[in-house]
Amino acid sequence: MHQAKLLDGRQAAAAVHERTRARVRKLRARxxxxxxxxxxxxxxxxxxxxxxxxxxxxxxxxxxxxxxxxxxxxxxxxxxxxxxxxxxxxxxxxxxxxxxxxxxxxxxxxxxxxxPAKDIDGFHPVNAGKLLLGDPSGFAPCTPAGICELFRHYGLVTSGAEVVILGRSNIVGKPLAALLLARGSQGDATVTVLHSQSRHIAEHCRRADFLIAAIGKAEFVRGSMIKPGAVVVDVGVTRLPLPSVPGKSRIVGDVHFSEAVRIAAWLTPNPGGVGPMTIAMLLANTVEAAERLAG
Ligand SMILES: NC(=O)c1ccc[n+]([C@@H]2O[C@H](COP(=O)([O-])OP(=O)(O)OC[C@H]3O[C@@H](n4cnc5c(N)ncnc54)[C@H](OP(=O)(O)O)[C@@H]3O)[C@@H](O)[C@H]2O)c1
Structure with missing residues (x-):
């Protein structure tokens, strides 16, 4: 039976950390x-x-x-x-x-x-503006930047691809759309952004070569909404109570994992996908800020 390959965020984050560590060593030497x-x-x-x-x-x-x-x-x-x-x-x-x-x-x-020079989350209007204008002197928000880095790590090219993003928040959906729309080999995608007022959500999703779900609705993306061979990224984090263990909860993503894994070519585990990448990009941004401020 077909089984998607995993976009392992822990492994990709470890590679980012390795590069960050080397940059920290250089800064400390100065x-x-x-x-x-x-x-x-x-x-x-x-x-x-x-x-x-x-x-x-x-x-x-x-x-x-x-x-x-x-x-x-x-x-x-x-x-x-x-x-x-x-x-x-x-x-x-x-x-x-x-x-x-x-x-x-x-x-x-x-x-x-x-x-803005210390805004490692990339949420300041100046950094949001720079992202939209394609000016690399700002900071991109860490979750979207982490998703792009995950694609880069696994050699997945978005150029010319249909990308569908579920969710239009200022911290995930919108900045991710800007990054993937930007000119260059890390972007160049045809981007559709869906939200709570969108119609025909399942049809849009089924067109996607890259489907990124960031809405915070447990297991919203079913297998039937995924194009065979798509790359699927699950950003969602919803805590659901575990009925068998009172007081305990489990984390569920926006994607129905066991259905998606049979249809997608690539899929993020959740946890272990986007979360570790977000932290990795945050600390890379910190070192970037230190390098820029040091001149
Ligand atoms: N792993 C990580 O590092 C990480 C980082 C950030 C966020 N997250 C998780 O990602 C999820 C999204 O976070 P967020 O901050 O972007 O959320 P948010 O600010 O609540 O935004 C949710 C977005 O989803 C849309 N939406 C909600 N229900 C929908 C539906 N049924 N169909 C289509 N669109 C729908 C909303 O549309 P409207 O705009 O129309 O309301 C909104 O644009 C959350 O579960 C969050 O915990 C994880």
């Missing part, structure tokens, strides 16, 4: 210690886990990290002031604010407060 600061507000357990993973990986690469935790009732002003301190700190090269934030803090205000 007396520069690349450093990143993570901000977290409140005690959301998932955010805590995500930041801990990033800290651990940074440490393994020789990147110094610090984490600032603000209490849940903190005001937007308090967070913006702390960000501004780090904008001005020459010893800090990258700044990340872990989302989601409590409702009294506007994510847009936070994204705009981070200096």
């Amino acid at each position: 007396g520069i210690e690349p450093a990143v600061v993570f901000f977290r507000v409140g005690d959301d357990p998932a955010s805590e886990l995500y930041v801990r993973r990033k800290e651990k990986q940074a440490r393994e690469l020789g990147i110094r990290s610090e984490t600032v935790v603000l209490p849940a009732p903190s005001t937007e002003r308090e967070l913006l002031d702390r960000i501004e301190e780090k904008n001005r700190d020459p010893g800090i090269h990258g700044i990340l604010v872990q989302m989601p934030l409590p409702q009294q803090i506007r994510a847009e205000a936070v994204c705009q407060a981070i200096h």
Whole structure:
């Protein structure tokens, strides 16, 4: 029976980390210690886990990290002031604010407060604009950049291909569309972006040579929506309770894995696909920021 090949994010991320490690060594030889600061507000357990993973990986690469935790009732002003301190700190090269934030803090205000040169998440309007204009001096958001790197690692070429992206968020769908639409061997795709108001979703998906699902709806993409031989990337992360073990949950992607694996040519495991690539690109961006700031 046909079985898709896996787009192994852990393996591809390890290759990115190897290159990042070499760049860290070069910076350190020049007396520069690349450093990143993570901000977290409140005690959301998932955010805590995500930041801990990033800290651990940074440490393994020789990147110094610090984490600032603000209490849940903190005001937007308090967070913006702390960000501004780090904008001005020459010893800090990258700044990340872990989302989601409590409702009294506007994510847009936070994204705009981070200096674009330290905006390793690539969410600042200046970096979003540069991405759209094809200006490589900005930072691309890490999940879309990680997906493109996954394709590059496995020699999958999007040039001329039909790419269908499910989801139009500012952190995944839209920047991914910009990257894959850009001129050049890593882009040059014909891109369709679908969202909650799109019609004929299954038909669009069935046309895709590359299908990327980023909507956060468990197992939304069924086997019947996939073109035989397509490349399928599952970005979605939905936590579903495990009825057999009270209090425990399991992570389910946007793609029905056991159906997709019989039809696609390439498929990301989930977990182990896009997640590790996102962290790898974040730390690569941190080192890039340190190199640029060092001149
Ligand atoms: N592994 C990773 O590193 C990583 C990173 C980022 C995100 N994620 C995961 O990826 C998923 C998407 O994240 P996000 O931040 O992009 O989500 P988001 O901001 O909630 O956006 C979801 C998008 O999906 C669209 N959508 C929702 N239901 C749909 C449906 N039934 N049919 C078609 N489109 C639909 C929405 O359309 P509208 O715009 O019309 O509302 C929206 O554009 C989440 O599960 C998230 O946890 C994973």
